[in-house]
Amino acid sequence: MTVTIGEMADGFxxxxxxxxxxxxxxxxxxxAGxxxxxAGTGxxxxxxxxxxxxxxWTVDVTDSTTGGSRFEISGVDFID
Incomplete structure (x- = not known):
């Protein structure tokens, strides 16, 4: 499995x-659960x-462009 982390306009x-x-x-x-x-705890x-x-912030799950899942964290204020 390959994991990718990337930027969005208001998050990652x-x-x-x-x-x-x-x-x-x-x-x-x-x-929860x-x-x-x-074997998972949930x-x-x-x-x-x-x-x-x-x-x-908010977290949403959608499809990844690579076929798996993509978790989007939005509402993030970036510090320069």
């Missing part, structure tokens, strides 16, 4: 070329959402 993204997240599950992935893996993306909320 983290994308991969993995299997992706079905559109029907995209909101649920941020719920949600996991598609028996806390990782919940923690990401809590961190972005604490900063006044």
């Amino acid at each position: 993204y983290v994308a991969d070329n993995g299997p992706g997240i079905p559109e029907a599950d995209r909101e649920a992935v941020f719920d 949600y996991s598609t893996s028996t 806390l990782g993306l919940r923690i990401v959402e809590q961190i972005t909320d604490a900063h006044g």
Whole structure:
């Protein structure tokens, strides 16, 4: 799997070329305890959402151009 990090006008993204997240599950992935893996805790993306909320940012998941998932963090104020 390849992970790519990039800039957006008001934030940044983290994308991969993995299997992706079905559109029907995209909101649920941020719920505490949600996991598609028996070995997962379902806390990782919940923690990401809590961190972005604490900063006044938003996190959204969409399709990556490389076939996997893309997590977009927006509302970020960059410091020069």
